[in-house]
Amino acid sequence: MTLHQNHLPTMMDSTSSSLHASLAKLELSDGNSLYAKLVVGADGAKSRVRELTGFKTTGWNYSQNAVICTVEHKTENQCAWQRFLPSGPIALLPVGDKFSNIVWTMNPKESSACREMNENDFVKALNHALNYGYGPHPQSNLLGNNGDIFSWFRRDLTVSANECFEVPPDVVKLVSGRMVFPLSLRHANNYASKRVVLIGDAAHTVHPLAGQGVNLGFGDAFALSRIISEGIAVGTDIGEVCILNFL
Ligand SMILES: Cc1cc2nc3c(=O)[nH]c(=O)nc-3n(C[C@H](O)[C@H](O)[C@H](O)COP(=O)(O)OP(=O)(O)OC[C@H]3O[C@@H](n4cnc5c(N)ncnc54)[C@H](O)[C@@H]3O)c2cc1C
Structure with a gap:
């Protein structure tokens, strides 16, 4: 052209x-x-x-890749979820019925491993990242009452922070291939x-x-x-x- x-x-x-x-x-x-x-x-x-x-243009590469795929849940998911993990954010975006799209940001080495691992291991890793990816889980002992490391934090808890956080619906199956995209910022x-x-x-x-x-x-x-x-x-x-x- x-x-x-x-x-x-x-x-x-x-x-x-x-x-x-x-x-x-x-x-x-x-x-x-x-x-x-x-x-x-x-x-x-x-x-x-x-x-x-x-x-x-002005911009740079993020040295991060996004792993993209579509997954299935047992029940309908109507909510978009995002977790900010040390390696980068993971998003679960509803696309209707029991299906969601995953956009999972991580470094290039981790993204290759995610693409190569077998489907069961990938689904396990995904659920772990979505449910346990940040802070203590509601069932974690770290949130118990006996002098834990979060006692300083609990003193100033707001009403919403007192509520038990919800976890996204479990992923039961991968329904697409896993694609990996390098991420960058570019502005004309x-x-x-x-x-x-x-x-x-x-x-x-x-x-x-x-x-x-x-x-x-x-x-x-x-x-x-x-x-x-x-x-x-x-x-x-x-x-x-x-x-x-x-x-
Ligand atoms: C991994 C990833 C996850 C993302 N997640 C989100 C998200 O959750 N929410 C969100 O809002 N955005 C998201 N985005 C960004 C979103 O995908 C883009 O901002 C959006 O698609 C841009 O739309 P566009 O039409 O400008 O470009 P594109 O969607 O790239 O469309 C450009 C079109 O032009 C065509 N084309 C290119 N060159 C030629 C040519 N020479 N001749 C003819 N046709 C041509 C291409 O085939 C394509 O169809 C994500 C992006 C990535 C990479």
Whole structure:
């Protein structure tokens, strides 16, 4: 794919009012070309549109991988859970019925071990991480009454901390393969250039721990659609960078 941001079209219908307007031209690998007033780079973290346009980015690798899979419970899970473990957060995200997605962050060595271990051991490790991954478990002796190491903490317990914490529903089965993704932060220094704009992960790739990646992308799409419709309403060229910079 090649991208020309300011192409003067020669192949357009001579009656077209945009005959002399400059358009972006995308030359696709199959030999076809596309012309547009605006190219929206919504092509993810490794955005080719971002690369072709020459947008600079700032970011770094986290030296952490995420192990992703789908699991089954005995009962329906309607709650999203997240535990912050020393190695990184683990999230259990309901996807309907008795199924949940797992996003488990850990160092690359641990993630390889998690991918390689047999299914039973993986499910055991998963339940351990979800149920025992932080602090003492409700049944733990550490929370007993006889001079334990948490006595200093219990003196100032709030009402909610006095409540026994809930544990997520046990995972009984793995229902997908285990995939491993390296995690990184990447932020485009600019989102807009002449006739090109970046949205979603192409503009900003964030750590999945806050679960905000999709919402950020929806926010971008909403803001861009508003800018485009306002631009069209007042007859502005929607590919002009001064308009797009409001994103
Ligand atoms: C391990 C992990 C866990 C995550 N967990 C969460 C979570 O719990 N909650 C959350 O909100 N977010 C999460 N995210 C982030 C979320 O997945 C992304 O923020 C979101 O998918 C970004 O959407 P997007 O449409 O910008 O990019 P993408 O979802 O990457 O979509 C880009 C699309 O462009 C296509 N594409 C790319 N190049 C080309 C090309 N040259 N030609 C044609 N098509 C192309 C791709 O095939 C893809 O379909 C997670 C991310 C990771 C890596």
